Amino acid sequence: MPAITRPSAPFYVQFELTDACNHRCFFCYNDAMRADGGQLSTDQCKHLLDQMREAGVFSINFNGGEPLTRPDFFDIARHAKALGFDIHLNTNGTLISDQVADQLAQCFPSLCTSVLAAAEQRHDELVGSFGAFGRMRQGVRRVLERGMKVEINVCTFKGNYAELYDIARVMAEPGVHVFCVTRYIMVSSAGSEHVLGVPETISVLDSLDRIKRDLPTYAEVKLPGPVPYCELPDEYRDRLRQWNTPCQVGYGLCRISPQGLMTPCPLSDNVIGNVLDTPFAALWGNTAWKRYEQVQHLPANCRECEELESCRGGCVFYDDCLHACGHTPGTFKWGA
Numbered sequence: 001m002p003a004i005t006r007p008s009a010p011f012y013v014q015f016e017l018t019d020a021c022n023h024r025c026f027f028c029y030n031d032a033m034r035a036d037g038g039q040l041s042t043d044q045c046k047h048l049l050d051q052m053r054e055a056g057v058f059s060i061n062f063n064g065g066e067p068l069t070r071p072d073f074f075d076i077a078r079h080a081k082a083l084g085f086d087i088h089l090n091t092n093g094t095l096i097s098d099q100v101a102d103q104l105a106q107c108f109p110s111l112c113t114s115v116l117a118a119a120e121q122r123h124d125e126l127v128g129s130f131g132a133f134g135r136m137r138q139g140v141r142r143v144l145e146r147g148m149k150v151e152i153n154v155c156t157f158k159g160n161y162a163e164l165y166d167i168a169r170v171m172a173e174p175g176v177h178v179f180c181v182t183r184y185i186m187v188s189s190a191g192s193e194h195v196l197g198v199p200e201t202i203s204v205l206d207s208l209d210r211i212k213r214d215l216p217t218y219a220e221v222k223l224p225g226p227v228p229y230c231e232l233p234d235e236y237r238d239r240l241r242q243w244n245t246p247c248q249v250g251y252g253l254c255r256i257s258p259q260g261l262m263t264p265c266p267l268s269d270n271v272i273g274n275v276l277d278t279p280f281a282a283l284w285g286n287t288a289w290k291r292y293e294q295v296q297h298l299p300a301n302c303r304e305c306e307e308l309e310s311c312r313g314g315c316v317f318y319d320d321c322l323h324a325c326g327h328t329p330g331t332f333k334w335g336a
Contacts, residue, residue, distance in 0.1 A: 004250065004251045004292070004293050004294075004295065005251070005293075006250070006251045006289060006292075006293050007056075007251065007252075008055070008056055008281075008284075009052070009055040009056035009057045009281070009284060010057060010251075010252060010253050010254045010284065011057070011058050011059060011248070011252050011253065012057075012058070012059045012060075012061065012248070012252060013052060013057050013059070013060050013061070013253065013255070013256060014061050014063055014253065014254070014255040014256070014265070014266055015045075015048075015062055015063065015255075015256050016063045016064055016255065016256065016257050016258050016266065017039065017040075017062055017063070017064055017067045017070055017073065017076065017258060018039050018064045018065040018067065018069055018070050018258050019038075019039070019064065019065045019258050020064070020065050020066065020069045020070075021064060021066040021069065021092075022069065022092070022094065022095070022129060023066070023092055023094075023127040023128055023132065024127065024128030024129065025114075025116075025126065025127050026126065026128070026191075026194075027157065027185070027187065027191070027194070028187070029185065029187045029266065038258065039070075039258035039259065040258065040259070040260050040276075042072040042075055042076060044260070044276065045072075045076045045079075046075075046076065048256065048260075048275050048280060049076070049080050049083055049085070050083070051275070051280040051281065052280055053083045053084070053085065054281070055281040055284065057085070058085070058086055059085065059086040059087070059088065060080055060085045060086070060087050060088070061087075061088045061089070061090060062076075062080075062087065062088070062090065063090040063266070064090070064258075065258065066091060066092055067089060067090070067091060068091055068095040068096070068100065074103050074107065077089075077107045077108070078106075078107060080107075081107050087107065087108060088108065088110065089104070089108050089110075089111040089112070090111070090112045090113075090153075091111055091113055091139075092113060092114060092127070092136060093111075093113040093135070093136035093137075093139035093140055094129070094135035094136050094139060095135075095139070096138070096139030096140075096142050096143060097142075098142060101139070101143050101145075101146055104146075104148065105143065105146035105147060105148055109148065109149060110148055110149035110151060110177075111148065111149075111150060111151070112150075112151040112152070112153055112178075112180070113140065113150065113152065113153070114127075114152075114153050114154070115133075115136070115152050115153075115154055115167050115171055116155060116160060116167075117133075117160055117163065117167065118163050118166035118167045118169070118170045120133035120134060121133075122160075123136075126160075140171075140176070144173070144174075144175040144176070148175070149175055149176075149177045149178075150175060150176045150177070151176075151178035151179075151180060152167075152168070152171050152176060152178065152179050152180065153180040153181075153182060154179075154180070154181050155182055155183075155184055156181050156182065156183055156184060156196065156204060157183075157184035157194035157196065158184075158193065158194050158195070158196060158200060161196060161203055161204055161207075162203065164204065164207040164208075164211070165210055165211055165214075168207075168211045168218070169215065172215045172217045172218065175217075176217060176218070177217070177218060177219045177220065178218065178219065178221075178222065179211055179215075179218045179220070179221045179222070180221075180222045180223075180224055181207075181208060181222070181223055181225075182223075182224060182225040183196055183201070183204070183225050183227070183315075183318065184196065185225075185267060185315075185318050185321050186325050186327065187321060187325075188325060189325045189326055192325070192327060195322070195327075198231070198233075201227060201231070201232060202232065202236065204223075205223075205236065205240075205243060208221050208223060208243060222245065223243040223244060223245065225315045225318060226240075226244035226245055226246060226247055226312065226314045226315050227240055227243075227244060227315070228302075228311060228313055228319075229307050229310075229311045229314075230305075230311075230331045230333050231314065231329065231331045237307075240311075241310060244311070244314075246310065246311070246312040247313065247314065247315055247316055249264045249265050249268070249292060249297070250264050250291075250292020250293065250297065251289075251292060254272075254284065255268070256275060259274070260274045260275040260276045261274055261275075262275060262280075262283045264289075264292060265316075265317055267318075267320070267321060272286050272288050272289070295308070297316060298313045298316065298333075299333055299334055299335070301332055301333055301334070302333050305332075305333075313333060314333070319333070319334070
């Protein structure tokens with residue numbers, strides 16, 4: 001595969017506004033629940049948005065932690081909207097009062113919220129907050145009433161993969177227009193029991209097919225965390241080709257942490273630099289990105305594979321996180 005041509009700016013920036021969160025999700029890769037993890041000020045966020053606009057960034061996804069815990073969130077969001085960005089929001093949905101919903105509808109066409117189980121009690125257990133499911137459903141209804149769209153994301157692990165269809169059915173209604181499934185990513189060695197194996201991943205594909213077929217209120221059903229083709233038997237390759245969204249790490253996206261660190265994606269610990277020290281455009285032009293441009297971030301088997309242009313090695317940091325926790329995926333990608 002030839003080197004990837006990097007554009008003058010990422011198409012999409014994952015802008016994490018805070019580490020603080022009112023949930024304790026077991027799978028979270030951020031230092032959630034900290035009262036003050038250190039974060040860019042309002043003016044620093046606005047200045048960074050100005051830089052991203054000048055650089056040519058198209059889309060901003062505000063994330064966290066829980067962005068709505070920031071008292072200045074709507075100051076920042078309104079500034080991004082005024083600059084003309086395509087803006088999106090990831091939120092757990094539990095802090096959306098009528099007043100908050102009014103302000104969201106003025107800024108955002110849609111938002112994404114996580115649902116981990118079809119049953120209220122089980123969802124609450126998984127996010128570590130009693131009553132979270134009910135508050136999330138209220139928040140979703142409030143923004144739908146104001147004409148916003150809602151995207152559902154399910155972090156899928158061994159404890160909930162079998163109920164994907166039930167989750168989709170419970171949340172299906174007009175305006176809830178996208179259903180996403182992301183596979184649990186191992187963030188510590190204690191999480192090995194949650195990682196999906198081959199049979200569970202195949203079951204996920206079956207569920208996606210069924211949701212797309214049976215629940216027409218979802219305009220899109222997606223698997224944004226791509227699975228390497230070689231992770232499943234060959235007969236599943238065409239199905240993965242249908243569902244996978246090729247990874248854009250290193251050329252189509254980047255992440256800004258609450259403290260201003262630029263990394264290739266939210267799961268990467270490869271710090272390119274800090275926007276407090278170096279302008280956004282200069283960081284995006286840093287020579288550290290060359291390894292991604294030349295696909296050196298992938299193992300040799302991937303770089304030599306005829307499917308690389310389509311597969312892109314799956315979710316790069318899914319495997320990297322497994323490796324960091326002492327597990328080597330049993331795939332051709334890693335020499336199996």
